Amino acid sequence: MQASTAYVTRLSMERGTADQKWVALVDVNNFYVSCERAFAPRLRGRPVAVLSNNDGCVIARSEEIKALGVEMGTPTFKLKHLVRRYRAVLLSSNYPLYADMSRRVNDVLSRFSEWVEPYSIDESFVHLPGFFTDTLKELGQAMEQAVLKETHLPVGVGIAPSATLAKLANRQAKKKTQGDRVYLLEADSExxxxxxxxxPVGEVWGVGGRLAERLHDLGITTAWQLREAPEALIRRRFSVTLARIQWELKGQACRHVHSDDTSRKQLRVSRSFGQAxxxxxxxxxxxxxxxNRAAEKLRRQKSCAxxxxxxxxxNPFNHDQPQHSDxxxxxxxxxxxxxAEMLHAANKLLRRLWRPGxxxxxxxxxxxxxxxQSAEQLTLLEQPEHLARRIRSERLMQVMDEINRTQGRDTLVMGLNRPQAPWHTKQENRSPAYTTAWRELPRVAAR
Known part of the structure; x- marks a missing residue:
């Protein structure tokens, strides 16, 4: 039995079973930067920024670079002086690494609960039924320490009776500068x-800017005022979603954290080129x-198109160049x-879309x-040779996906691409894919 599983079992046995259901929001601090620092300790304490595709602008910041006044979306060329003056480090985004580190964090959290709901790449909700209030702080500390020990990623843990309150609790946890980063909110505490x-009501999860303005018109400017507002008024003037947020602020769990990806009706993969x-x-x-990427994602969510x-x-911003979009x-x-079937179709469409010049x-x-995929029905009119071809195709795709899962992303793909082609995104300062590519594993030299 894993140590954390034994720990949770011990708490349940010692304290009995509680009727109250709790949820923890576990959020990795400065996720992209923390992933980079986990494999490069030299970056700790230095100003670090992670850049967007093609190294265009800032999409993630360390606390040190925030203190220098660098905002999200700042163009990269405006940061060159920070590299010289403050030894700032500008890194290209490394999404395979970040995705794998996110999976590892959730693997650790799954030992504390059978129900872990990823909300984003750096946030997950961990449902904790059956615990008394006086055990939750200790449990949150155990989650924080386990994630740090096994992934070297620092997290904040916010615990509350509902997901909306857990969001607010997590924000308070991440503000803590000393000791653990665990914060507990009870529904009706002072x-x-x-x-x-x-x-401010606009900072409540699910309340956007326009909705906040409408609430302000009614004199509701804080989260507490929203919680205490007449329920009939909220239901009459707004949607059922806001009524659920109101109940969540009262500690009543009544919203789904994240919709299932398999319910999506579309899947898009695109990217701007490094050079036109x-x-x-x-x-x-x-x-x-x-x-290749879209088909792999499609199979992962067990769908078909x-x-x-x-x-x-x-590029619509190059006004001196002729424009074409289709x-x-x-x-x-x-x-x-x-x-293979999708590649055949894409090549045919490209020949019709492309215009010289x-x-x-x-x-x-x-x-x-x-x-x-499970709902797909084979037609009774399908010829035996077509059925056999489909079965071979499914087996081939399963083999490809398994090889890429175990040996690293893009180990096996259909078609050969030139590594220096101009369409590749600019990644002049990308760190290695330490955990997903054999050729980029960290190397240790013995002396």
């Missing part, structure tokens, strides 16, 4: 009341990469998740009208 009175290109071969390679859109466009749709004879800046694919 501490909760004081926090809600200080929280007029070469049809470059576009074919870019689309081949996008189709009935149609696919391929689109191209030039898209075409391919409808498959049968819903499919076969990479235009420098294209972006290309992508959109899989549409998705269906659950």
């Amino acid at each position: 501490e909760t009341r004081n926090l809600l009175m200080k929280t 290109t007029a070469d049809q071969q470059d576009l074919a390679e870019a689309l081949r990469t996008h189709v 009935r149609a696919m859109t391929v689109f191209l466009r030039t 898209a075409l749709v391919w409808v498959f004879e049968q819903p499919t998740a076969d990479t 235009y420098r294209y800046h972006k290309a992508g694919v959109l899989l549409m009208d998705l269906a659950d």
Whole structure:
């Protein structure tokens, strides 16, 4: 039995079973930067920023670089002086590493609860039924320490009776500068009341800017005022969603954290190029990469697509260049998740879309009208050879996915792409994919 599992079992046995249900929001602090620091201790204490695709602007910041006044979205060229003056480090985004580290965090959390709900790449809700209040702080500390020990990622843990209150508790946990980063909110405590009175209603999870303005018109400016507002008024003037948020602020869990990805009806993969290109071969390679990625995602969520859109466009901000933007749709004879079938369709559409003389800046694919793979029905009119071909295709895709899962992303793909092609995104300062590519594993030299 894992140590954390034994710990939770011990708490349950010692304290009995409670009727109250609790939920913890576990959020990795400065996730992208923390992932980089986990494998490069030299970055600790230094100003660090992670950059967007093509190294265009800042998408993640360390506390040190925030203190230098760097805002999200700051263009990279404006930060060069920080590198010289403050030894700031600017890193290209490394999404394979971040995704795998997110999975590892959730693996650790799953030993504390059978119900872990990822909300985003750096946040997960951990449902904790059956615990008394006086055990929760200790449990949160155990989760924080286990994640830090096994992944080297620092987290904040906010615990409350509902997801909305857990969000607010997590925000308070991350503000702590000493000791553990665990914060507990009870539904009707004086501490909760004081926090809600200080929280602007626009900062409540699920209350956007326009909704906050409408609430302000009614004199509701804080989270506490929203909680205490007449329920009939909220239901009459607003949607049922806001009524659920009101109940959540009272500690009544009544909202789903995250919708199931398999319910999506579309799946899009696209990316701007590192350099604009007029070469049809470059576009074919870019689309081949996008189709491989989209098909893999489709199979992972156990879906298949009935149609696919391929689109191209030039850079609309280059006013001195001729402009072209177009898209075409391919409808498959049968819903499919076969990479080869999608590549065949994408190549046919590209030949119809491409126009000589235009420098294209972006290309992508959109899989549409998705269906659950398990619900797909074989037609009675399907010929035996077609059925045999489909079974071979499914087996081939399973082998590809298993090899890529165990040996690293893109170990096996359909089609060969040139590593230095201009459509590749700029990643001049990308760290290695330490956990997902064999050739990029950390190396230790013995002396």
